[in-house]
Amino acid sequence: MNNPDLSTGLGPIELKNPVLTASGTAGYGLELRPFFDIAELGGIVTKAVTPEPRVGNPPPRLWETSCGLLNSIGLENVGLAAFLKDILPLLQKINTRVIVNVAGRTEDEYLEVVRGLNGNEGIAGLEINISCPNVKQGGIAFGTDPVMAAALIKKVRAATDYPLIAKLPPNVTDIVIIAERVMEAGADVVSLINTLKGLAVDVNTRKPCLATITGGLSGPAIKPVALRMVHEVYQALKIPILGGGGIMTADDALEFIICGAGAVSVGTAIFRDPKAPLNIAQGIKSYLAKNNIGGIRNLIGSIDLS
Amino acid sequence: MNNPDLSTGLGPIELKNPVLTASGTAGYGLELRPFFDIAELGGIVTKAVTPEPRVGNPPPRLWETSCGLLNSIGLENVGLAAFLKDILPLLQKINTRVIVNVAGRTEDEYLEVVRGLNGNEGIAGLEINISCPNVKQGGIAFGTDPVMAAALIKKVRAATDYPLIAKLPPNVTDIVIIAERVMEAGADVVSLINTLKGLAVDVNTRKPCLATITGGLSGPAIKPVALRMVHEVYQALKIPILGGGGIMTADDALEFIICGAGAVSVGTAIFRDPKAPLNIAQGIKSYLAKNNIGGIRNLIGSIDLS
Amino acid sequence: MLAEQAKILENRDRGAGVFLLKLGSPLVARQARVGQFVQLLISENYDPLLRRPFCFYNIDQDNGQIEVLYQVVGTGTELLSRKKAGEKLSVFGPLGRGFEIEPDLESAILIGGGIGWAALNKIHHKLALRDIHYVPFFGARDLGFYQAIGAGEVIPIPPGNIATDDGSYGYHGFITELVEAKINEEFHFSKPTIFACGPNPMLKAVQALAGKYDLKAQISLEARMACGFGVCLGCAVKKAHGEGYFKVCHDGPVFNADEVELSKI
Amino acid sequence: MLAEQAKILENRDRGAGVFLLKLGSPLVARQARVGQFVQLLISENYDPLLRRPFCFYNIDQDNGQIEVLYQVVGTGTELLSRKKAGEKLSVFGPLGRGFEIEPDLESAILIGGGIGWAALNKIHHKLALRDIHYVPFFGARDLGFYQAIGAGEVIPIPPGNIATDDGSYGYHGFITELVEAKINEEFHFSKPTIFACGPNPMLKAVQALAGKYDLKAQISLEARMACGFGVCLGCAVKKAHGEGYFKVCHDGPVFNADEVELSKI
Numbered sequence A, B: 001m002n003n004p005d006l007s008t009g010l011g012p013i014e015l016k017n018p019v020l021t022a023s024g025t026a027g028y029g030l031e032l033r034p035f036f037d038i039a040e041l042g043g044i045v046t047k048a049v050t051p052e053p054r055v056g057n058p059p060p061r062l063w064e065t066s067c068g069l070l071n072s073i074g075l076e077n078v079g080l081a082a083f084l085k086d087i088l089p090l091l092q093k094i095n096t097r098v099i100v101n102v103a104g105r106t107e108d109e110y111l112e113v114v115r116g117l118n119g120n121e122g123i124a125g126l127e128i129n130i131s132c133p134n135v136k137q138g139g140i141a142f143g144t145d146p147v148m149a150a151a152l153i154k155k156v157r158a159a160t161d162y163p164l165i166a167k168l169p170p171n172v173t174d175i176v177i178i179a180e181r182v183m184e185a186g187a188d189v190v191s192l193i194n195t196l197k198g199l200a201v202d203v204n205t206r207k208p209c210l211a212t213i214t215g216g217l218s219g220p221a222i223k224p225v226a227l228r229m230v231h232e233v234y235q236a237l238k239i240p241i242l243g244g245g246g247i248m249t250a251d252d253a254l255e256f257i258i259c260g261a262g263a264v265s266v267g268t269a270i271f272r273d274p275k276a277p278l279n280i281a282q283g284i285k286s287y288l289a290k291n292n293i294g295g296i297r298n299l300i301g302s303i304d305l306s
Numbered sequence C, D: 001m002l003a004e005q006a007k008i009l010e011n012r013d014r015g016a017g018v019f020l021l022k023l024g025s026p027l028v029a030r031q032a033r034v035g036q037f038v039q040l041l042i043s044e045n046y047d048p049l050l051r052r053p054f055c056f057y058n059i060d061q062d063n064g065q066i067e068v069l070y071q072v073v074g075t076g077t078e079l080l081s082r083k084k085a086g087e088k089l090s091v092f093g094p095l096g097r098g099f100e101i102e103p104d105l106e107s108a109i110l111i112g113g114g115i116g117w118a119a120l121n122k123i124h125h126k127l128a129l130r131d132i133h134y135v136p137f138f139g140a141r142d143l144g145f146y147q148a149i150g151a152g153e154v155i156p157i158p159p160g161n162i163a164t165d166d167g168s169y170g171y172h173g174f175i176t177e178l179v180e181a182k183i184n185e186e187f188h189f190s191k192p193t194i195f196a197c198g199p200n201p202m203l204k205a206v207q208a209l210a211g212k213y214d215l216k217a218q219i220s221l222e223a224r225m226a227c228g229f230g231v232c233l234g235c236a237v238k239k240a241h242g243e244g245y246f247k248v249c250h251d252g253p254v255f256n257a258d259e260v261e262l263s264k265i
């Protein structure tokens, strides 16, 4: 198979290949241009956008753990107005899918961002971040309670025609129920997983290593948990899934796709190597060619449970 | 401080030092005798004991992940009768605390083990494993539902006078509620955390890497999550906690103690180095001496949140 | 069974991804027996997290040295291959139950497949020097790998007893086919004991052979391991008789062929 | 800003836990400027997971080489110290905003604290050759560390401008105390620009000095970093004026002393 078909889809969103950047790990995507042509990616998921600009959390915001990274950025971003004025026009010129990550402290804040984004060209979908562990109000509360999560998604659904990706929190007892509820409420896709809530302590000062005490754990450490959740949700619901969490290599991405992800998001890997998303896309292509698999769609959810 | 006081306690259980072996990672403790005098440890938590012998899960049972280990042993053990006859007599001769890990498929199975253990010398407490992710029935279901967890602990409490440690599952939305309920139901201590539920896939065969598909993730990868849960439970409830998950060094153990653990359990580290629990106990002593801290009790929950 | 900081004396690239590691590890060497293994701690950090098991390719008790012949297959062996003489390595061992060579052994067949030869090398040397009917066999994927393993280097293996998967050297096909032919030709008067180590499909064929000709066979197994000394219960292999599982690290790695069920490991 | 597989030309132990790493990295060297930094990928596995930031101790554009002077403080630097000449290392850079040496600079003070000298070494060489009133200062914990850093090796620093925490060499006390004395003595007619790099408490003292004597000061900061190129928003340092945070990797690491709030970093 010389030219396997990398194209894939996440519900209504068509993608030229299954590799996206994860929200908050590649800025607005534009920052990767010095390293490669970002039109080579399936898409870009932007840093979270909130109604007003946010300065984010006090430092320290980062702590490295074994094969993992704890972060507590606190949704620092330029705000809706600046996103529309300064950033979206640049993204519109690039031939790749742009998915805007939306966050807020209250339902109204989510809705304000969604309405502000409405009617703009060049937005392939919205990723509704109901799972950020680093914001005091809102954020995680919406995601961990299936009822609240569904209520929010329902309102967002009513407010926009963009395809909706609900980004769920992994810090829950039953990810399947939440996934089911947000799909019933009108989401087209679920995004799994956001960071695991974690903590580290400096034993010399006895202080937490992050100013906000706890933070979100990403990187290879969390991959087994992320894969398990993608697998559980796919087996139970067979819905479109944007999978991610600890993807560093093409093989990692393939694990997610085999478990049922229609596309994958690459985050922390970018910090080791800004070209990681491109290398992963190319690696997936080689795998398909080597194994004589016609296209990525043949692989999605093809786990052999016999 | 030349001779800091390492003695500590977990509710009613007095310990000469805060380092225990984690259940299922040191057999019945006896297996460590070739490497050091296990009377040097705070205690031994045995492999799970079930009413009847169990052969465990089919292989493969192990898979290594980034800084982590997925296992699916399936509570293989010799069963209650053989434990009482062959193993407990040997443990009774050793001058350290023996905590018996108890598991079952049903409430009745737990109670059968607990009753069978009653009245025996040399048992310092029971660790009720309501969190094993590798057993189809029972196990995890008891742990993730606060009501079921409490009901089980209540019955166990009524059936025995041994101090009770409830070992909770980390795969939950709110660990504090479960901890609170099991304490109300009569537990003396909570043990945090058991393994995170995870999955890995072989991209060449597209099969799960474990025969049981999912397994339990242990090792340094999970330490930030474990610390976060110990911290949450301690801050909310100030109850006795046996902390663990990814402890490899004395500093790791100290992080748990500073977050509120009265003692720690060391598991996966033993696979790299059978002497790890001893080295950790000695490292804690050096830390206390170096920092001029009188004893381990001064450190428990001493995290500086200012 | 103990852990010792060994000194790397040599870590030689033998080609085809095979390396020969020589370690100064006097305490382990003193206790080591043929067919047992060691667990090497390859990284001081936690990726890879676990030790990696390797059997004794050679044991030199007089000089306190052990040798490991290994093939680079993944992260751990790749890292190991980059270590240099002079560096230290934590060796944990000797572990498990090795080969049993009975004093009254009359005849023997050795069957090594690929890197599995590592487990047999020392036995090959021992048996070749004994006054018994002894025939070694070796199979590999190709000539290059055969040379890298060096199975017949010190004490030759008859060229007719060598098979390669691609026919680039010796017989073109499975080594067990060659063995069966030889059993039919040569072993009319004695029942040889088989000693075998190699990939699982080969060991299954050995089981079948041993069954068919009613021969004793000792086979050395591999399994994913965590602890290597029987506490994690991870390295399970199904018992052929009765319920339950052996632990490869503790009950093996060498088993009698009829003790274990190799369909799933 | 690019990633390049560099070749380790030398990784020399200078004592006191300090090492000098020389890399063949022509593409990075070509773009590098004083005060910028690189991110080194120390492990091919994921522990440590992130690259580690180091500034340019030396830049040799003609020979396509860069040098990094580093101190072993943890896992990453410990691993780095064990790398040997001939091995490869992924270098990502040059990153950030370096020092600005204005063409009409009249007088300058250099203040290096400990390993922070690494960021200043190249500027020391440049300024010493210019026809301006230029005074370098260096503080370290003790004589051994002073020697390991080699601050005054190629172009000497007056012994009176050196301080150690334990008094084992030069002035016994903080380097900024020496600086203040010199400002009072020597700089009556010109306002020197300060260039400084060192531990946070030292930089705070430099901020205070610069404020008190109304001097321009460029200070090079450190922060925990993940990406090093502005996408993770992790390396925040509070803005002195207005709300919000600069990113040390992108807006710095060199800042004007009055731009940033160092109380928390």
Ligand SMILES: Cc1cc2nc3c(=O)[nH]c(=O)nc-3n(C[C@H](O)[C@H](O)[C@H](O)COP(=O)(O)OP(=O)(O)OC[C@H]3O[C@@H](n4cnc5c(N)ncnc54)[C@H](O)[C@@H]3O)c2cc1C
Residues within 6 Å of the ligand: C037, C048, C052, C053, C054, C055, C056, C068, C069, C070, C071, C072, C073, C074, C075, C076, C077, C078, C115, C118, C119, C221, C222, C223, C224, C225, C253
């Ligand atoms: C008792 C015993 C003795 C052994 N003796 C030798 C020896 O003398 N020489 C030698 O080269 N190898 C030997 N092995 C195999 C060796 O341990 C593995 O090749 C090694 O652990 C792979 O590590 P890695 O990190 O490079 O591979 P990984 O990256 O962990 O895996 C790469 C591939 O190797 C397979 N693999 C990894 N570990 C094992 C294992 N323990 N058993 C079976 N397959 C595995 C994986 O499934 C995967 O396909 C032995 C194994 C055992 C159990």
Ligand SMILES: Cc1cc2nc3c(=O)[nH]c(=O)nc-3n(C[C@H](O)[C@H](O)[C@H](O)COP(=O)(O)OP(=O)(O)OC[C@H]3O[C@@H](n4cnc5c(N)ncnc54)[C@H](O)[C@@H]3O)c2cc1C
Residues within 6 Å of the ligand: D037, D048, D052, D053, D054, D055, D056, D068, D069, D070, D071, D072, D073, D074, D075, D076, D077, D078, D115, D118, D119, D221, D222, D223, D224, D225, D253
């Ligand atoms: C822009 C910049 C330039 C630097 N230039 C140099 C240099 O030229 N020479 C040099 O020796 N060091 C330099 N550093 C510091 C160097 O990056 C750290 O010492 C190194 O990352 C530590 O890695 P480690 O794995 O050994 O330590 P770890 O095990 O990660 O940590 C050990 C200790 O070092 C501290 N530490 C770790 N990383 C940083 C960091 N990025 N900033 C501040 N403290 C840290 C930790 O808090 C901890 O106390 C620079 C840092 C930055 C941000």
Ligand SMILES: Cc1cc2nc3c(=O)[nH]c(=O)nc-3n(C[C@H](O)[C@H](O)[C@H](O)COP(=O)(O)O)c2cc1C
Residues within 6 Å of the ligand: A022, A023, A024, A025, A047, A048, A069, A071, A073, A075, A101, A129, A132, A167, A193, A194, A195, A217, A218, A219, A220, A222, A244, A245, A246, A247, A265, A266, A267, A268, A269, D232, D233, D234
């Ligand atoms: C520094 C950092 C910032 C992040 N910011 C966001 C964010 O703004 N919105 C969001 O939905 N997820 C955010 N995430 C989560 C990532 O998008 C991703 O879900 C998570 O990191 C797991 O993937 P990874 O292991 O590949 O990084 C952030 C992650 C990191 C590490």
Ligand SMILES: Cc1cc2nc3c(=O)[nH]c(=O)nc-3n(C[C@H](O)[C@H](O)[C@H](O)COP(=O)(O)O)c2cc1C
Residues within 6 Å of the ligand: B022, B023, B024, B025, B047, B048, B069, B071, B073, B075, B101, B129, B132, B167, B193, B194, B195, B217, B218, B219, B220, B222, B244, B245, B246, B247, B265, B266, B267, B268, B269, C232, C233, C234
């Ligand atoms: C191989 C293995 C077997 C285990 N068996 C049990 C068990 O029987 N009962 C139990 O409560 N926990 C069991 N555990 C969980 C450990 O006791 C411990 O809670 C967990 O591994 C986290 O600690 P660690 O990271 O130090 O290993 C097992 C863990 C491993 C790795």
Ligand code: FES
Residues within 6 Å of the ligand: C224, C225, C226, C227, C228, C229, C230, C231, C232, C233, C234, C235, C247, C248, C249, C250
């Ligand atoms: S590897 Fe742990 S029991 Fe065999």
Ligand code: FES
Residues within 6 Å of the ligand: D224, D225, D226, D227, D228, D229, D230, D231, D232, D233, D234, D235, D247, D248, D249, D250
């Ligand atoms: S390190 Fe990522 S923004 Fe500075």
